[in-house]
Amino acid sequence: MGIQEVKLLCFWVSPYSKRVEWALKLKGIDYEYIEEDVFNKSHLLLELNPITKKVPVLVHDQKTIAESFVIIEYIDETWNNQYQLLPQQPYQRAIARFLANLVEEQVMRPAFIAMCATGEEREKAMNIIREAMYRIEEEINGKKFFGGENIGYLDIALGWISYFIPIWEEVGSLEIIDPFKYPATYTWMNNFVNNPIIKDTLPQREKLIDYFHNMKNEYSA
The missing domain is CATH 1.20.1050.10 (Glutathione S-transferase Yfyf (Class Pi); Chain A, domain 2)
Known part of the structure; x- marks a missing residue:
């Protein structure tokens, strides 16, 4: 999977964003980091996450996933041959x-x-x-x-x-x-x-x- 296929919209101070960064890095997944200003939300963020309008947002293969816990599970299941995050049982x-x-x-x-x-x-x-x-x-x-x-x-x-x-x-x-x-x-x-x-x-x-x-x-x- 190429670098261009994974993008992450984050806010530098957000612990929710940090979780997703950690998951991607532990998995060894290359991604494009996009810093968001949550006090002046970009058109991109509003377009990708129109319901909650929050970060983090993961974009993979033109699919958009929001909410940090959901994103982490998606990452673990999608790249399941690399560094397991969730317990097996x-x-x-x-x-x-x-x-x-x-x-x-x-x-x-x-x-x-x-x-x-x-x-x-x-x-x-x-x-x-x-x-x-x-x-x-x-x-x-x-x-x-x-x-x-x-x-x-x-x-x-x-x-x-x-x-x-x-x-x-x-x-x-x-x-x-x-x-x-x-x-x-x-x-x-x-x-x-x-x-x-x-x-x-x-x-x-x-x-x-x-x-x-x-x-x-x-x-x-």
Whole structure:
């Protein structure tokens, strides 16, 4: 499959976009990266994804796929003779999908709120996060990655935690993931973020801090 057959519309700060980048790079798939300004959406994005108008969007062989989890599964099934991402057993695949969605709902959104909010609103968000993190700690305990010795689907789905959470903690002046309460998760975060393929795709830290400081100020206003 040629380079010209795969295009990826992304936004540099989007953890959803990063997931798809990681999947493509781990699979060794050549693709054209197209940076989108989500605050001034291009005609191309609106044409390719007219329903949600969001990134990421994958274009393969003139077929368009949206939503990061859907795209990752499409990539894994389409290039199935290269580096498997999803577990082979149906039960393990089901657990991976369940945990990916759990963290999306009970860690990502509440962690962003915790970064921006104060008082009761922050504490409510933190309580939601704590319940989910105990489940994640249980799942990763004793493993290098959720995928075993290699990065897999769940690592990609949760990988944003390893880079974005420490930044949100700094911006919000709080601790979201306590390394003493979640030691296995903390070790996994370091393993993931220091993988050469992952490390090569990460946005500049200072640029991200500035971006999220602005987001926090807008939320407060």
